[in-house]
Amino acid sequence: MAETARYERPGGLASALAQMAAHPFRPLAGGTDLYPATDAPALAGDILDLGAVGELKGIDLSGAEVRIGAATTWTEIARSPLPAALACLQQAAREVGGAQIQNAGTIGGNLCNASPAADGVPPLLALEAEVELASVAGLRRMPLGRFIAGPRRTALAPGELLAAVLIPRAALSGHSRFAKLGARTYLVISIASVAVRLVEREGRVAGVSIAVGACSPVARRLPQIEAALDGAPLAAAAGLVRDGDVAAALAPIGDVRASAAYRASAAAELVRRTVADLAGGPRR
């Protein structure tokens, strides 16, 4: 039987970091990625269970930025009263698996798992999120786009834990939406997912952030399209999203869920619709 060789369940962050510094543990948060990866009745290897680390949990709206503890569950994110700009993140939270997964799975786990199809990533990219990494040596921050280095790869150094996701005040303006496309309604891995945050001023786009997931090794922002939309009349914004521009910004693969060409095309369609939803203009 695959037995856990070592198991620790620290009660605080300092102790967790000390454990991480002393031994190459695998951190365990919601378990929604670690358990599906094995057929065994228990997890193999040395496990550091973060379930009792209070500092990693909860959402803090009191500071200059929104701070979401890495071990905050999707359900907590979905149910918390948050600024309108975070609607895309809350919508994504309701689409990560079913209720059972949302009750267990954490935002930090979603980022550290670094799946190309992670539903949490596009909203956080559109929200200019940064991550806070903690170790016994102290804290460091980096933009989320830099943290996720590739499929299943992150910038976490040995001994480091993802402590929090931080959303800067500047990204709290405007409204946002998340759209997900899969071949069924619930419990579906995205063929493509899109998050858009749009700020409007006097009938025009005064800044837009667009991110697409599942269409490249790591979810991407679409800066060229963002620039094209900036300053446009709201009613015209969606029409400025061109299929070719979206496809050029992505690097989709074909797999059991969809062809590469379809992903590119669907991503453009989703971006266009999501912009239209936010800008109130016609869809096409």
Place this chain on the structure above:
Amino acid sequence: MIEVGFTLNGQPRRMASPPTRRLSAVLRDDCGLTGTKVGCDAGDCGACTVLIDGEARCACLTPLAAVAGRAVQTVEGDAADMTRLRAAFLRHGAAQCGICTPGMLMAAAALLARSPRPAEAEVREALGGVLCRCTGYVRIVAAVMDALADPPPDPVGRAGAVGERLARLDGAGKAAGRALFGADHWPAGSLILKAVRSPHAHARFSLGDLAGWRAARPQVAGLFTAADIPGRNRYGVIPAFADQPALAEEAARFRGEAVALVAFDPAVGEPDLAEFPVAWQPLPALADIAEAMSSEQLLHDHRPGNLLTEGLVRRGDAAAALAASSHVAGARIETAFVEHACIEPEAGAAWIEGDTVVIRACTQAPVLDRDDMAALLGLAKDRVRIIPSAVGGGFGTKLDLSVQPFLGLAAFLTGRPVRMTYGRGESMAATTKRHPARIEARIGCDGGGRITALEFDGLFDTGPYASWGPTVANRVPVHATGPYRIPHVVARARAIHSHGPVSGAFRGFGVPQATVAVEMLCDRLAGKAGIDRLEFRLRNAFRDGDATATGQVLAGAGIAECLAALRPHWARALAEARAANDAAHAAGGLIRRGVGLASCWYGCGNTSLPNPSTIRVGLTAGGRLVLHQGATEIGQGSDTVLTQMCAEAIGLPVAAFDLVGPDTFLTPDAGKTSASRQTFVSGRAAMAAGQSLRAAILRLGNWGEGARLSLGDGAIRSDGGGRIDLSALAPDPLGYVLAAEETYDPPTTPLDADGQGAPYAVYGFGAQIAELAVDMGLGTVKLVKITAAHDVGRAINPTLAEGQIEGGIAQGIGMALMEEYLPGRTENLHDYLIPTIGDVPEIEPILVEVPHPEGPFGAKGLGEHVLIPTAPAILNAITDATGVVPSRLPVLPHRLLAAIRERAGR
């Protein structure tokens, strides 16, 4: 190991276990609470849902250590709302096989605690994480919405007369988590079995130092290969074609084929099978049947062209009639491997009792299992006892052996009790699939829209072993015409071997694939002839006295009645779609509504082969009726409807009955649960047994034909004042003071070389309308409504019949829109997609009753019929919405969008 204290269903518990051991394993194996089911160990199915501090969680993803100090609630718990929720599930018929029921109940309990009167959308959202393969979810949603309604409605009637909406007899146990499925019962001290399986579609293998490997591992209590099989290492559901080894010899012919079996003692530890001494030499694999037909490489030397077998029906001169037809349409359609995706992975246990090998496992065919196991073990049949467990979904796949050979072999050779439970990936790789089909068909009609001729040629990928391939090849040509009069027919179906998964039985035996082609062609012909699609079908529908393509003259043909019942729905649906499309055009929207229609017919029981069922009923001195019922209940409702029919025939209430079996030592052979035969064939036997017992009672009491009977106080009474004291009667060896046993075998005749004959005694009929919306920008399909009219002859239990319709439709939706099994790539329930609670639209079932003279109380089979029209109705609706004629199933968004764009010339 750590010790963890928590509250379990209100009681404090302390459990010692490895800290990251899955809570599901602790609950089931250590606490003995097997109500929490395990369907995937990956959070994909939700069957293991429990409440932790009131929140729904997958127990399979939860480490035991995480529940320290918390409250865990399982389906066995008895919170007040759980009782009402269970009652609502029973009232609505929301449980069928029952394997997802605990997960559904727990997810619903979490919702009801927040929202006692939930709206439909809330229910779907809350239950979206639990998969069900049987019900189509409709009744589950209704039950949860209604669970805490005030005041609770009256429970359904208990008399159980034929036609009554009796709650299913096996329902209470399933809703309480007490039903014991394959993985839920094992003798203390059981060894655990694991199979070593081929990672290649085709590979020669050589086994290394088995003795040395075993000697170095004290936990290994047994290790078996093909060389250890005492009897014949060949099995198969059709004896003449038996060709499948329980453990492969020298070469594996599909990915997932077992080559060795390891038994270990879990108290000592589990061996790492990755270290098992086997060397693989991959060989070229025939993945494509066109290639297989022309390849010199044969899967079985005695089957040239890799042709397993071929079925043919020929009547008249189809080529000449097509040439003379006013309108002709042709189609080519390709379908995928479809996985049954029973939420219960195959599981069971085996032990030795005296000189008998007892195998308790999930199965649809206990007597077939017994015969194959006796041959495999080299034992007389009476030394093998098969006890079917509760079956967590079958749909055809549990007609073939799965765990049984491994369990029987290991128990027999070690003398110790053993248990085996497939993992999800193992279940998907190792068990049977629906045959992928490549079909070419042409159909013609005259100027008046009367179908003149059909040419049909179907190639079916049957995989490496025969399984039910011959049945598919024989059944498809008979059904190729659909329920339509076609004077000139040539229909051929061939089952071709490949190195793909073993294709076996799956609800409809190839007929659903064939029907896709023919029903799409009906729409094309109706269009060419300028006739409404429903009226076109009605014009050609079988009537009593018509001859089928096999020359069989029909009685009790209810297809015209089904189509007529759909007429008002068809008119409404077309009008609504037209209005919606006009509005979308005007607004420049991208949504197009479409409406499609398809029919089905399906012969109940074996094709031209003997197919008897025997049912015994006894009356005890204590005044209980005991039904020896060998028909396997897989959720379809045979326990309930057979009892209803027997009760009606005797004239006593269902509540007077106790059920025995199925168990090959206790119940006579009621055949297999397949081919939609149990209500019809075993139903006739149950009715006849009831009639015999009633006749014996009337004789004994010297009572007249119309006497009304009652039972109680150790006596049976008639309404004329007569009384039989049961304790005064001498019991037979089984303990019954009165008993009857009756057999029914449906009258059929063999098919000749041109496929002419009467292959089935009874056919059932149906037709469905699919309404949907296609997103022209994304290629996605949103179902709006399905209206389904099915001729069941007589609805023995309307609630159960409607549940079959809804569940069959859900599987048809999956086949049409999302299900495609790819070996090595979709061996889990997140890459292989089945419909969730959000993918099944409103369903309006319509029960049509055109009695058949052979059917018990006029009843016909229904279980497979219900799936057949769904996919073609959906495809026809897609064509109606978009103009695109799909040629490949499933119609995934990327395939549909490509076709839409190709048609638009982009």
